[in-house]
Amino acid sequence: MIMETTHRPHTNTLVRWLLLSLLAIATTITVSLGISSKAHAAPYDLNNMRWGLLPAGGLDKSGFPIFSNFDTAAISSTDWSPDPDGDQSFTSKDATLQKPYIVGTDTPKTVIGNYDKDGNPIGGDTKHQSDAKIGDTIQQQDGSTMTVTGFRIGANATEMGSVTGYGGWYDNLRAESEFFDFQVQEVDRNGQVVPNNKLTVFKKGNFQWSTILGVDKITDRKNNLVKVTITPLNSSLFANPQTLYFSLTGIQAPVVEPKAKESNIGYALYDTGGKIGGFTSKDVATSTEKMPILLETPNDGNLYLEDLSNPGATWKADNPKLTLVKDPNPDQLGYRVSGLKSLAPGTIVKFTDTKIDGTTEDVYFKFGNPTTPGGGTTSGNTANGGNSTGSATPPASIPTTTGDSSVVNQQGTTTTGTSQGSTPATSTSNAPIAVPKDVAVKSQVVYGLKKLGLYKNPTFTSSKRIAWYPKQKRINRPMFVVTGYARSANGTLRYKVRDVNHGAKTAGKIGYITTNKKYVVPVYYASLPKNNKITVIAKKGVNAYKAKSLTGKLKHYKTGTRLTIKKLVKHNLTTRYQLTNGSFVTANKKLIIAGNY
Template structure:
C-alpha cells in the first residue's frame, strides 16, 4: 500500500514550464516562515486564503517525488480560472532534485500554524472535501476523485487529493475546507483541473403557477424583466450553471424560497409593483443575475393611502466589553526593554497544560461565580491543554494567562477565558531542555513518528509506546520544540507524548 504523503513544504517555487513542456516550480532563494495568529484573534477565518498561506504540492508515484509551491496562495485560483494541474513535473525535493515524474496526486498544506496548531492530522483541524462539477453546475459521480486517507489511520487524512485526471475535460474539481476545531471559522474553496479553464453553461427560465413547461429567457443580459400575467399566484425561477445557488429578494408580501419559488404575486397590496429578485452563485459571488418581476395593476384600481410597507432595521451594535489596559506586559515598561513578565511565563501562541486542578474564569480576578470551566487533575497524557492568547494581572498583581481551550474531544473545546499562570499548576507542553541522560521514553499509547524535517513532515518510522530513544540535539521550531536523533531525523518534544529519561 502506498505511504501516506505527509509533505515536505521546504521547497517553495513558482510554476513554470520547461522547453520540454514539463511543469515545475522554480525554487526561490528564500527561507520559510510559519505564521502564527495574533494573540487577539479568537478564531482564524479559513476564507482568508492569503493569511492562510496555502501551499500546493504535486506528488509522483512516491512521496519523495514532489514539487512544492509555497507561494500558491499568492496566485489566481478561482472557479473560472482554476489551477491547471500538469500531468508531469520536476521534483524540487532535495533527495530527488530535478527528477521528472508523473503527477499522481496533489496536496494542500497551510504555512499558517494558527490553522492546524498541534494536530497530528490535518483532518483534526479541518475537513477536506472534493467533488467534480460539470459546466451545468451539477456534481458528477467520480469514485476516483477523492481525499486520500492516512495509511495508518483510515479515518484521518492530510488533504491529499487523487484522481484529478479522471475528470471529464470541461469539468472542475472543487476542494472545500471547513473547520473542525472551534478556533477556526469560515470556509475555503480551491479549484483544479487539467486545462486551467472552466466555463459554466449558464441559462435562466421561469414558470408561472407550477406550469410543467418552463419559459427560457433568451436574452440573458442583466437584469431580466418578467411580466406576470393577471391572476398569477406563484413564479418558479430556475437556472443552470450555478453551484449551490442562493436566491434573495422580494418584500414583506412577495417572498422567494431557497429553491427559487416565488409566492404572493396575487397579494392585492402588490398590484402594479415591480419586485426584484437575485440569484448568486454559492461559491463564486461574482456570478449573479437579477430578475425584475412586474405585477399587473388591478383592473379597477382603488387608491391605497397606506404606503408604510417599508421595513426598517436597527443596526446599532452593543459596544464590546472594554479591556483594562492598566497593565500591558507586551509594552516594555522599563528602560532596558524588558516586558515585566516572569521568566517562567509562556510566550503568546505557545501551548501550556495543567498539572493540577485548575479553573477557567471570565476575567483575571478569580471568583467562584465567574468560573467558566473546571479541569480536574489528570494523567500526564490526558492533561488539559491551552494556547496562550494574552496576559493579564489580577487586582492583587497575580499573573494570569488569557487562553483558548484546545482539548478537541472535550465539551470545553474552543472556550476562551483566564487561568492561573502559576508554574506549580500550569507549564509549557513542550520541553525546553535536553534530558541529562539524552534518553526519552515514548508514553503516547499510539506511539510517535520520526520525520525527515523539523516541521514533522516526511515520515520515516514509528516508535511504539514504551520505546527508549537516544536523542542527539534539542531544536526549536516556531513555538514548539523537537529532538533530533543521531540519524538526523526529528521527533516531537511534546510532554504528553514523550517523557525525559527511561521509564
C-alpha cells in the first residue's frame, strides 16, 4: 500500500531548491545585520543511527513496492520488523561483516494481524507486532497475501528529527532517500563482491527509495551476505557513511536496546495568556551545578516544572526569592515557579523533585537576562551575559535542538519565534507533551460525534485542513487511532491520529484533531450501563466468544438483539462486555449501544 505523499512530482526538486536558496539568503542577511544565529551544530554521527526494516514484496500495478500492511488500514509501526523507533531497532554495530543482521528464515511462516478489513478481530495465531522475515508470507489487512522478498530501511524518527525535522515513516515511504544515498551489493563472507543484477535499490524515475528488492535472490543464501552502503547527501547534517550487512540465515545476535533516559522531568514557559507552551527535557538528565541548563529569564518571571512519570511529585527551590505552587490549571500536574525576575543574571538555582516513593532528583538552571516568554532574537547566550536585541512574542515554548524525550514517544510540536505581526510557525520535534488523565491514551481508538476536521498542524487553519468529517449516524462515525499528542500555538491539546476508516478515501491519512470530548470520545465503553443491558446495532450483528481476546466463537447475535451483561473487562487498549452466560462480546460503541435500544 502506498501513501499519496510518496508520489512526488519532479517540480518538488525546483521548489526545494528555491526554498533552500531563500533560506541561504535570509541566513546571510541575518548574520550581516549582527542578529545572532546559533552556531552550526556538528554533523550527526551516523554510527549512532538506529534502523528498522519494513518488509516488502514485489511491485504493484503502478510499479511501486508492495509493503507490509497486515494490521490496520494504513501502514503502521506494527508492520516494521523491527520498528526503527522501537526497542529492537539496530545500529551498524549489530549488522557487521562478522556478525550480520539476520533477515531471513529457514522455516517460513504466515504473519497475520489482529483485525480483518472490516475492523473485526481475527482469532487464532495473530500478531500485533510483525516479526516477518525474507521468505515469510504476510496476510495483508485487506485479505490479500504477500511474500517478503525485500525491505525498506527506515531511520529512527527521533534521531532524524533532531537533525532535520524529519517526520518519520508515516510521512513519506522514501523519506530516508531525501538525506542518504543507498547502494546494495551481494558479497561473500570476506566482503568480496558477487555479481547479482537481481539485487537492487528501488528507483522510480529520478527518485531513489531506501527499499532493497531481490534479497531472496542472492546466489548463495547460506554463505553470502547483502551489503548496504548508506552515504549522507549533506555532509553538514550527517557524517560517516554506514555499511550494514544482512544475512538470510543464522541466529540473530541480541540487539542492544538504547539506554533509557534517567529523567522524566520536563519544563516549559508560559505565554502571555498564562497557558503552557511546548515542553522539553533538554539537558535535564545531565544538569549539574557546574553544568546547569541555560535559560533566559522570561518577562513574566514564571517557569513550569513537571515530573511526568510522578504526577504526585512535589517541588522546592534552594533560592528563597522563588515561590513554587501547584499549577492552578487542573489539566496540568506540575508546579509553577514564580519570582524569576528577582534573580540577578547568572543566578544558578537548584530545583528538587521529591517523587512519590520519597526519592529525590535535582535539576539545575542558570537564569540570564529577562526576555519575552518564548524568547525573541538575542545576540549571544544571554545566560552568559549576552544582550537582547528583539522581543517578538510567540506562544511560549522552549525550542529543542536534540528532539530527545523519554516522556512521550511521539512527534509533538514546538513553536518558534517570528517577526512582529506574523503568525507563529509550528515545527515538529519530540518534545514531551503533558497529557491530562481523561484523554485517550496512545494507540487507543476514538470516533467523532460531530463534524470535525483533520489538520496538518496542531494549530488549526483552513489552509492546513486535510479533510472534513461530517456528523454521521453512530454506526458510521469516523474512527481514528491516537498516535501521539501536540499543542497548538495557543497551548490547546490536540490528538495526533491516523484515520482508520476502512474503505474511505481518507483511510491512512495522518493529522491532528481536537481532543474536545463534545466532538471525539473513545470508541469503546469504559463502564457498565445502569440497567446492565446492551443492544446490538451492527448491521451484520456481533459474535460472542469464549475468551476476552474474542477467540473461540460461540454464538452470533443479530441486529436488535438485547443482551444482559455482568461485567466490563479490559483487553489491551479495548474493552469487552461479559454476558451472564460467561461469553464475551465487543464493547465497541459502533457495534453495540448501552441500554434497550
